[in-house]
Amino acid sequence: MAKKILIVDDEVNITKVLASRLNASGYDSAVAYDGQEALDKVEAEKPDLIILDLMLPKIEGYRVCRLLKFDKKYQHIPIIIFTARAQPYEKTMAESVGADAYITKPFEPDILLKKIDELLYPKHEG
Amino acid sequence: MEIKDGPGEDLVKEIESLKSKCEKAQAELKATKEELEVQAWGLNKTNEAIKVLYKELENKNRELKKLDDMKNEFINTVSHELRTPLTTIREVIAQFLEGILGETTSEQKEFLRICLEDVDRLKRLIDDLLDTSKLESGKFSLVMEWVDIAGLAKGVIDSFSPRARVRNLEIKKDLPGIKLMAYADRDTIVRVFTNLIANAFKFTDTGHIEISVADKPEYIECFVSDTGKGISEEDLPKVFTKFQQFGRREDVKEKGTGLGLSIVKNIIDLHKGKIWVESKLNTGTKFTFILPKSSQG
Numbered sequence: 352m353a354k355k356i357l358i359v360d361d362e363v364n365i366t367k368v369l370a371s372r373l374n375a376s377g378y379d380s381a382v383a384y385d386g387q388e389a390l391d392k393v394e395a396e397k398p399d400l401i402i403l404d405l406m407l408p409k410i411e412g413y414r415v416c417r418l419l420k421f422d423k424k425y426q427h428i429p430i431i432i433f434t435a436r437a438q439p440y441e442k443t444m445a446e447s448v449g450a451d452a453y454i455t456k457p458f459e460p461d462i463l464l465k466k467i468d469e470l471l472y473p474k475h476e477g
Numbered sequence: 478m479e480i481k482d483g484p485g486e487d488l489v490k491e492i493e494s495l496k497s498k499c500e501k502a503q504a505e506l507k508a509t510k511e512e513l514e515v516q517a518w519g520l521n522k523t524n525e526a527i528k529v530l531y532k533e534l535e536n537k538n539r540e541l542k543k544l545d546d547m548k549n550e551f552i553n554t555v556s557h558e559l560r561t562p563l564t565t566i567r568e569v570i571a572q573f574l575e576g577i578l579g580e581t582t583s584e585q586k587e588f589l590r591i592c593l594e595d596v597d598r599l600k601r602l603i604d605d606l607l608d609t610s611k612l613e614s615g616k617f618s619l620v621m622e623w624v625d626i627a628g629l630a631k632g633v634i635d636s637f638s639p640r641a642r643v644r645n646l647e648i649k650k651d652l653p654g655i656k657l658m659a660y661a662d663r664d665t666i667v668r669v670f671t672n673l674i675a676n677a678f679k680f681t682d683t684g685h686i687e688i689s690v691a692d693k694p695e696y697i698e699c700f701v702s703d704t705g706k707g708i709s710e711e712d713l714p715k716v717f718t719k720f721q722q723f724g725r726r727e728d729v730k731e732k733g734t735g736l737g738l739s740i741v742k743n744i745i746d747l748h749k750g751k752i753w754v755e756s757k758l759n760t761g762t763k764f765t766f767i768l769p770k771s772s773q774g
């Protein structure tokens with residue numbers, strides 16, 4: 352069965368092209384446009400991986416990440432922080448809330464797909 | 478006997494004249510004193526004025542600095558905002574070309590490829606502007622690590638081989654068979670090689686492009702040379718200045734902005750290295766740079 356990826360981003364255009372790219376690479380996708388919806392969708396969709404933007408309406412990305420990583424039910428789901436905030440300290444912040452990877456926008460599909468593959472199939476690694 | 482006022486009268490006159498002289502002198506003195514006072518007051522005023530002007534100049538300076546910071550901040554923000562929609566556009570075009578979004582005819586593909594090329598050009602321009610503004614505001618932070626410069630150069634050269642084939646230019650590489658480690662920022666050194674080799678391609682019609690990486694005791698010496706149109710003696714000192722482009726532009730197929738070499742120079746400077754250029758019109762150009770193996774040493 353195809354792995355399911357939850358895309359959390361309030362920019363509709365990005366979620367659309369990203370979903371299309373993920374589907375073409377053989378993944379199922381689900382989308383949430385704000386932090387609250389993200390938490391709801393995690394419960395409803397049981398994704399295998401989450402791509403998470405930081406600047407989200409309602410609940411901020413970091414908080415979403417922390418909430419999920421502190422929840423025994425969901426902490427195993429890999430989270431990729433995917434953000435336009437490129438300050439050096441952000442990466443450290445991402446690590447401190449338990450994110451599994453940190454990728455800066457703009458969207459470079461190759462880098463993102465590679466990271467997804469690494470996180471979903473860790474045994475494939477060198 | 479006639480009483481003469483004689484000497485007595487003279488004396489009185491003399492005294493009177495002296496008195497009037499004295500009064501005059503006193504008046505003059507008073508005038509001079511007043512004059513001096515006026516001057517002192519004036520000097521004081523001038524002094525104050527200078528102080529005010531100095532303050533103003535200081536403020537202006539601070540304002541200018543602030544404006545410069547704002548300009549850089551502005552370019553930073555704008556570049557970032559521009560890149561986000563641009564990458565979405567690029568991704569959509571790429572997905573069309575890959576057939577992910579349905580079939581396209583070969584003619585449509587041709588035009589999509591044109592879009593992709595120009596989107597990439599725009600992206601490069603934005604990246605260059607962003608880097609220039611970061612470099613100028615001193616906000617460019619290097620991520621230093623031990624990097625194999627020879628391996629890195631090989632990677633960049635390989636990425637140019639399709640272009641060499643299309644342009645029918647030979648790439649000669651003189652790389653050591655072993656790793657050459659330097660403490661450097663990988664991405665920016667890739668940038669240096671990419672910009673120099675891209676220039677060599679841009680300004681060379683026939684012949685070859687040569688890239689060399691060599692080990693020296695304290696540093697690593699690299700060069701990129703070509704057999705292209707060269708740079709005149711007069712233009713040579715200006716090559717590392719931003720927005721400087723020379724020669725007839727219509728000859729150049731790939732248009733640039735004139736930021737490439739200024740970024741290269743800034744990166745090499747940040748690594749405490751050196752870069753220089755030798756060139757002869759219609760014969761060729763050689764850019765050489767040295768990178769300290771460890772910038773502490």
Ligand SMILES: Nc1ncnc2c1ncn2[C@@H]1O[C@H](COP(=O)(O)OP(=O)(O)OP(=O)(O)O)[C@@H](O)[C@H]1O
Nearest residue numbers: 676677680707721722723733734735736737738762
């Ligand atoms: N290898 C070369 N041969 C001949 N001229 C060169 C060479 N490299 C640079 N120049 C000259 O120096 C100018 C500045 O180079 P620079 O790389 O800064 O700008 P550019 O290549 O024109 O644009 P950009 O790099 O921003 O795309 C060029 O426009 C060209 O006139």
Ligand SMILES: [Mg+2]
Nearest residue numbers: 676733737738
């Ligand atoms: Mg250039």
